[in-house]
Amino acid sequence: MDIIFYHPSFNSDYWINALRKAMPQVHVRAWTAGDNAPADYALVWHPPVEMLKGRKLKGVFALGAGVDAILGQLSTNPGMLADDIPLFRLEDTGMGSQMQEYAVSQVLHWFRRFDDYQALKLQSRWQQLEEYEHTDFTVGILGAGVLGSKVAESLLPWGFPVRCWSRSRKSLPGIQSFAGPEELGDFLQGTRVLINLLPNTPETVGLINQSLLNQLAEHSYVMNLARGVHVVEADLLAALESGKVKGAMLDVFSHEPLPADNPLWAHPRVAMTPHIAAFTRPTEAIEFISHTISKLERGETVSGRVDRVRGY
Numbered sequence: 001m002d003i004i005f006y007h008p009s010f011n012s013d014y015w016i017n018a019l020r021k022a023m024p025q026v027h028v029r030a031w032t033a034g035d036n037a038p039a040d041y042a043l044v045w046h047p048p049v050e051m052l053k054g055r056k057l058k059g060v061f062a063l064g065a066g067v068d069a070i071l072g073q074l075s076t077n078p079g080m081l082a083d084d085i086p087l088f089r090l091e092d093t094g095m096g097s098q099m100q101e102y103a104v105s106q107v108l109h110w111f112r113r114f115d116d117y118q119a120l121k122l123q124s125r126w127q128q129l130e131e132y133e134h135t136d137f138t139v140g141i142l143g144a145g146v147l148g149s150k151v152a153e154s155l156l157p158w159g160f161p162v163r164c165w166s167r168s169r170k171s172l173p174g175i176q177s178f179a180g181p182e183e184l185g186d187f188l189q190g191t192r193v194l195i196n197l198l199p200n201t202p203e204t205v206g207l208i209n210q211s212l213l214n215q216l217a218e219h220s221y222v223m224n225l226a227r228g229v230h231v232v233e234a235d236l237l238a239a240l241e242s243g244k245v246k247g248a249m250l251d252v253f254s255h256e257p258l259p260a261d262n263p264l265w266a267h268p269r270v271a272m273t274p275h276i277a278a279f280t281r282p283t284e285a286i287e288f289i290s291h292t293i294s295k296l297e298r299g300e301t302v303s304g305r306v307d308r309v310r311g312y
């Protein structure tokens with residue numbers, strides 16, 4: 001069996017060696033331009049079209065959780081991957097716990113008013129503020145998939161009311177589930193902290209806009225951990241100006257790196273990180289991929305297959 005590997009920024013030698021160790025019976029090679037030799041599987045992130053075009057593969061693995069980039073490539077280059085070649089993505093593989101750390105630390109930061117205390121500190125002011133109540137700090141998570149459900153679970157032990165919104169109804173202990181567009185309004189009403197973990201699809205682009213933000217609780221907080229295109233930046237800035245939204249924590253942006261003249265950089269109530277909420281962890285990712293390939297080779301059912309029509 002042959003596997004080809006391409007990632008624009010990962011250390012290919014490291015990955016190839018680790019893949020060979022995990023699957024000693026398999027020939028793994030880094031794909032380079034002009035390599036048209038046959039392969040059974042491709043492991044990719046932002047692959048050049050020519051890498052996949054015309055290949056008769058048994059499967060393609062995206063080396064991340066989101067498949068918006070590769071599906072975007074496919075929509076402009078339909079011949080890049082035949083419809084019958086399955087596309088897989090990484091499910092958790094160590095990203096869940098990273099998302100939990102990010103979300104819990106930021107929710108606690110807002111809940112304990114460290115943002116307000118930092119602002120006071122910058123004015124050299126010693127002032128004790130009124131405490132927030134857990135009951136006024138409902139956390140609502142957009143997306144209750146692999147990562148959203150893990151984030152939801154991690155917030156429960158801290159005493160926050162937690163709810164999630166997804167396409168299908170969930171049954172997660174202690175978490176209120178809202179499903180579909182008809183229940184979005186009820187989900188937003190009373191949500192104080194909104195965490196986004198939706199995939200980037202035609203239905204979710206621009207979802208976090210003026211209309212959605214207006215439905216949140218007063219002095220709410222927005223955390224975007226999914227994709228920049230989910231948020232209409234001008235609407236978020238307006239909601240911050242009006243005070244409807246008190247603070248935002250953004251990991252992802254419509255244009256990455258965020259251009260130097262973007263007003264989000266200078267906004268005092270916007271915190272940001274450069275798309276680091278969750279990294280692909282090689283050990284866990286390779287375990288997932290090798291396990292999935294073994295099952296596919298045995299004709300068994302696997303999880304992680306992307307529904308290309310649905311978009312995630």
Ligand SMILES: NC(=O)C1=CN([C@@H]2O[C@H](COP(=O)(O)OP(=O)(O)OC[C@H]3O[C@@H](n4cnc5c(N)ncnc54)[C@H](OP(=O)(O)O)[C@@H]3O)[C@@H](O)[C@H]2O)C=CC1
Nearest residue numbers: 065066143144145146147166167168199203225226277278
């Ligand atoms: N910032 C970063 O470093 C990283 C960001 N990400 C982003 O996180 C996203 C989520 O990852 P993951 O949890 O693994 O994805 P999943 O596919 O497991 O979960 C997606 C969730 O979104 C819900 N959903 C999708 N479309 C809609 C819709 N139209 N209306 C309502 N709910 C919808 C799904 O509902 P249902 O369950 O009913 O299908 C599901 O609950 C990725 O797509 C990626 O963009 C991922 C890793 C790192």
Ligand SMILES: O=C(O)C(=O)CO
Nearest residue numbers: 063064065066278279
């Ligand atoms: O896995 C993903 O989708 C990512 O965004 C990793 O940065």
